[in-house]
Structure formats: C-alpha cells, structure tokens
Amino acid sequence: MPREQAAELQANQISAWFGEHKVLDRVSLTMHAGQVTALIGPSGCGKSTFLRILNRMHEMIPSASLAGEVVLDGADIYHPGQRITAARRNIGMVFQKANPFPAMSIYDNAIAGLKLCGIKASRAQKDFLVEDSLRKASLWDEVKDRLQQPGGGLSGGQQQRLCIARSLAVSPRVLLMDEPCSALDPTSTRRVEETIESLRGQVTIVIVTHNMQQAARVSDTCAFFLASQNTPGAIVEHGDTHAMFNNPQDQRTSDYVNGRFG
C-alpha cells in the first residue's frame, strides 16, 4: 500500500444549482499541494456546497447539479472515465459533527474506509495503519490501550480526531474539513488545529470555518466567499492568509475579517 503525496486540487469555473436555485457562480480556486486553504464567508454563501463538489458529494442530492471541473493532479474528477470511488478515496472528508460508527471498536473505526474503498490489507498492515493514522490524528497516545473499545465511548473531540484518522487511513491526497471544530470545546479545538498543523505538507487540506482566528491560525491561503442579495455565491478575494487578514484588497473582505458583517 504505497503512501501517496499531497496533490494540488484545482476548481475551474464551478457553478452549482439546487433545482433552479443557482448557489455558486463560476468559482475558480487552486488549492496548493500540502497547504491548508481556508474557505470563509457568511452563512449561505455556498462554502459547504463548494466543498462537497470537491469530492463528488454534491451529486448525491437529487435536485443538485453543477458545471465546471475539479482537477486533481491534472485529471478532472468529473470526467466520465473517472470513478466516484477513486475521487472519494483521494479526497477525504471530515464533517461538522463527528460521525464514527458508535458501536464499532476504535481499531475498526480507524480502518473502516479500507473496505469501502476495496483495499485489502493483512493483519500486520492493518495494525500499522491503525497506529499510523491515529498518530497522525494526534489520538494514538489517548487510545492505544483501549483500541477494542467502542468509538462511541470517546469524547466529542476524540471522536472528531478518530474521524480524521479514519479519513487518513486510506492515504487521501486531499482532506476536506467542513467546520470540524464547531461542535468542540476550546481544548478539543486546539488539538484538532494541532493535528491540522502536523498534517501540513503531507496532505492538502481545505477547511470551511466561521472562526476567523482559526482561519488565521491554521491556513496558508484563504478564499472569501460572498453571496450578495439574491445572487449566487462567488469568491470576492483569495490569496495568502496573512495578506488577506492584514491587507485585504476588497472592502468587503476587510469588513468580514474584522467582524463588521456576517
């Protein structure tokens, strides 16, 4: 099971609809290999929809449609020849609410993705992957003596790190995180942020967050989404996080990062 490198992900001219309702308009963004990109913006501007488009989850919603392309290392994941399972394996996702399998052991939770992705592994390989992914998710030391206990018995923050481990166990090249800390207390939030920090360079991370301090702390690059009244969401400004927070080029970015609206 070779471990692959972080990959660049490029969204080109992405538009999205729910039925007749257009929610994103020609959004283009390059998410650089091994970097952390934060998606920020007021509620309802299409950040989560954009994130779900990046690993083909948007198409699971019956009324949903989209235009544009998502290119992972040179190949459009929406090309008819591309398998949805390959996109999901290469581009993992962690959600707002931790969703481990509650009755399944911590060990089995960590490697639950192998079966879903059709990856066969020996017992020794599984043992290695469990330890490796739990270490990467900064959870190993807390659970190494109780790997056979149910995942549902962990604290909320530990469950979220278990979900991160589960995503990492299939060696994704990109990890999408949709407000991963919004249900966590400050200590658990810090642990998840430390985990993100330690993954930098190994996997490309795209994180949606409403927490401006978090975006400033964890991301290299930031994209500010906005949906003005009755118009679909679009990117107002994107670039180096430090520059976006300290010297934004657009007044609306300045207002948002300084808490003046949204």
Ligand SMILES: Nc1ncnc2c1ncn2[C@@H]1O[C@H](COP(=O)(O)OP(=O)(O)OP(=O)(O)O)[C@@H](O)[C@H]1O
């Ligand atoms: N399943 C759905 N069916 C219909 N409309 C939807 C669906 N999901 C989202 N929308 C609409 O798409 C638009 C963008 O929603 P989205 O959740 O992507 O925004 P967001 O920026 O992530 O918001 P938040 O920060 O509140 O999570 C909104 O107008 C929302 O009402």
